[in-house]
Amino acid sequence: MSKKDNKPNKTKISPWLIYAGIIAVFMAISLASGGSSWTDPKPTSLSKFYNYLDKGEVDKVTFSQSTAKVYLKEDALKNDEEHKDVKKDVFGNQNKGPHYSLEIGNSELFQKRLDTALEEGKLNVYNPEPESMWGDLFLTLLPILVLVALWIFMMRRMAGGGAAGGGGQIFNIGKSKAKLFDEKNDIKVTFKDVAGLEGAKEEVQEIVEFLKNPEKYTSIGGKIPKGALLVGPPGTGKTLLAKAVAGEAKVPFFSLSGSDFVEMFVGVGASRVRDLFKQAKEKSPAIIFIDEIDAVGRARGKNNFSGSNDERENTLNxxxxxxxxxGTNTNVIVLAATNRADVLDKALMRAGRFDRQIYVDLPDIRERKEIFEVHLTPLKKSEDLDTDFLAKQTPGFSGADIANVCNEAALIAARKDKKAVDKQDFLDAVDRIVGGLEKKNKIISKEEKRAIAIHEAGHATISWMLEHAHPLVKVTIVPRGQSLGAAWYLPEERLIVRPDQMLDEMCATMGGRAAEKVIFDKISTGALSDLEKVTKQARAMVTIYGLNDKLGNITYYDSSGQSEYNFSKPYSEETAKTIDKEISELIEAQYLRAIKILEENKDKLIQLADILIEKEVIFKDDLEKIFGQRPFQSPEPEVSTEL
Known part of the structure; x- marks a missing residue:
């Protein structure tokens, strides 16, 4: 039996049961004070009561200062028709009383009359009793109790609900909502489970060593970094790396999101920060991991137009x-993750807080192979599946993307009733993720189909003819997602890009529209995504990378990300005109270059389009049959999928 099974189950009592119990107690008190009958006594007059008393029909009388309750004898209930209305209770059983109630007026005269009847044997017993206030008190307090219960319920809802941990209780709203992972039971992730990220793992290894053996560093006067900031694109494994650090160090690990500090109540965020560090210091050495720290760590004073005290700024302070x-404790180490390091406050980034910034980049081909091996472990895969090939197929994919590819491949294989996942399933999964779902039932006319084929054949022809353009893998005119056709390429993973490489890529991108111009002498709206891509490339060449002769070695790129808050451009109107002119000239030059290449190979372009219309999908082999061997064959190109 596991340790978790030995833990006693704690019975959770709903607060609504407590409220219901209180109301039930009040009702019981009210019933006890008001009598034991389920039937209200019938009102009668004082004269009729004296008549019943003289006849000897009254068994018992209880009275207070103003009212009296009358219990009749059983013989009177059976024989006298006058009392037929009070014989039975609401359930049809014999009514045990009280049967009548009356206003007595002067209690002294009423009691003397009862004494006389008692002496004459016409009355068995009477009991004077004090006036009960419980019923009136209950009716008075019931609306207040209902309002208090509703108020508590609403405050619990606003505080995040009963299942939200400490923040779910109205009196614990300032408590930290961090989830504690115990190093003995909960943390199972180690560096062996983190594929790739070799550089990042080396950076955080020193933190692990300190938590395991702090004397090794403190004995010679060294100080461990107080915090490490993991920066990188989404899905690269920042959170997984932080869990692995906690698993390796075998220390308590407090995990929460930056948004957990933000609340509608003023001062709650700062209170939760204090409580979080208090808990961590009590369990030190410990690790605090704050995911998406930019939720509270944004630069102060930016876009604060309210003029009031900002709750987020209080939390950051x-x-x-x-x-x-x-009074800070150096045995508490803070790890944080974000993909927006440019918007963080400078005070948060300084040495002494986050001493290290660890960039978790997208994996390279070797790291992608390791990630594939991790995610392929639970899958039933074919024996001839090559992980090197899969790694080449997915440049630019993050760890999360690769996990998604493996899952999609398994779903595709199951959909086809296969017993194992093979190479084609992975190729289909990559196509599905990059291009979208195939829409084979989409109605397309013959003219539109030929236009799409010419467009995609234009891309394929230009990319095959240019040295630095990405070589082709396959072309399809089957609609996918929002696109009517798609082309998959084999780009090299370049660390630096030269102007001639960018120009060749722009020319290949314009190949689709150029083919429409050459064949039909008309253009269409089908080149929207191509125009968007080529415009961004041209603008980057002119304004970011300084690759334009007219503007020279100048850039208007702001790595801090603060330029988006400015209301003015960092250049004059004359420079803006020059930028627009240079961008347009770059694009038009590559468009004309594409037209020239396609006019020289018009027959081959039409032949390729005809094959594409017939087969709907063509591969590299089809291009080699038409154009021959590609003159610019790189030794080992890496495969990618680009639209």
Whole structure:
């Protein structure tokens, strides 16, 4: 039996059961004070009561200062028709009383009359009793109790609900909502489970070593970094790496999101930060991991038009104080992750808080192979599946993307009733993720189909003819997602890009529209995504990378990301005109270049389009049959999928 099975089950009592119990107690008190009958006594007059008393029909009387309740004898209930209305209770059983109620007026005269009847044997017993206030008190307090219950319910809902941990209780709203992972039971992830990220793992290894053996560093006067910031694109494994650090170090691991500090109540964020660090210090050495820290760590004073005290800024100020202020405990290490490091406050990034910034980049081909091996472990795969080939097929994919590819491949194989996942399933999965779902039932006319075929054949022809353009893998005119056709390429993973490479890529991108112009002497709206891509490339060449002769070695790129808050451009109107002119000239030059290449190979272009119309999908082999061997064959190109 596991340790979790030995833990006693804690019975959770709903607060609504407590409220219901309180109301039930009040009702019981009210019933006890008001009598034991389920039938209200019938009102009668004082004269009729004296008549019943004189006849000897009254068994018992209880009275207070103003009212009296009358219990009749059983003989009177059976024989006298006058009392037929009070014989039975609401359930049809014999009514045990009280049967009548009356206003007595003067209680002293009423009691003397009862004494006389008692002496004459016409009355068995009477009991004077004090006036009960419980019924009136219950009716008075019931609306207040209902309002209090509704208020508590609404405050619990606004605080995040009963299942939200400490923040779900109205009196614990300032408590931290961090989830604690115990190093003995909960943390199972180690560096062996993190494929790739070799550089990042080396950076955080020193943190692990310190938590395992702090004397090794402190004995010679060294200090471990107080915080490490993991920066990188989404899906690259930042959170997984932080869990692996906690698993390797075998220390308590507090995990929460930056948005958990933000609440509608003023001061709650700062209170939760204080409580978080208090808990971590009690369990030190410990790790605090704050995911998406940009939710509270944005630069202060930016876009704060309210003029009021910002709750997010208060939370950030408290976080800064806890990380490096008086009385901080160096045995608490803070790890944080974000993909927006450019918007973080400079005070948060300084040495003494986040001493290290660890960039978690997209995996390269070797790291992608390792990631594939991790995610392929639970799959039933074919024996001839080559992970090197899969790694080449997915340049630019993050770890999360690769996990998605493996899952999609398994779903595709199951859909085809296969017993194992093979190479084709992975290729289909990549096509599905990059291009979208195939829409074979989409109605396309013959003219539109030929136009799409000419467009895609134009891309294929130009990319085959140019040295630096990405060589082709396959072309299809089957609609996918929002596109009517798609082309898959084999781009090299370049670290730097030269102008001639960018120009060749722009020319290949314009090949689709150029083919429409050459064959039909008309153009269409089908080149929207191509125009968007080529315009961004041209603008980057002119304004970011300084690759334009007219503007020279100048860039208008702001790596801090603060330029988006400016209301003015960093260049004059004359420069803006020059930029627009140069961008247009770049694009038009490559468009004319594409037209020239296609006019020289018009027959081959039409032949390729005809094959594409017939087969709907063509591959590299089909191009080699038409154009011959590609003159610019790279030794080992890496495969990719680009639209």
């Amino acid at each position: 408290q976080l800064l104080t806890e990380m490096d202020g008086f």
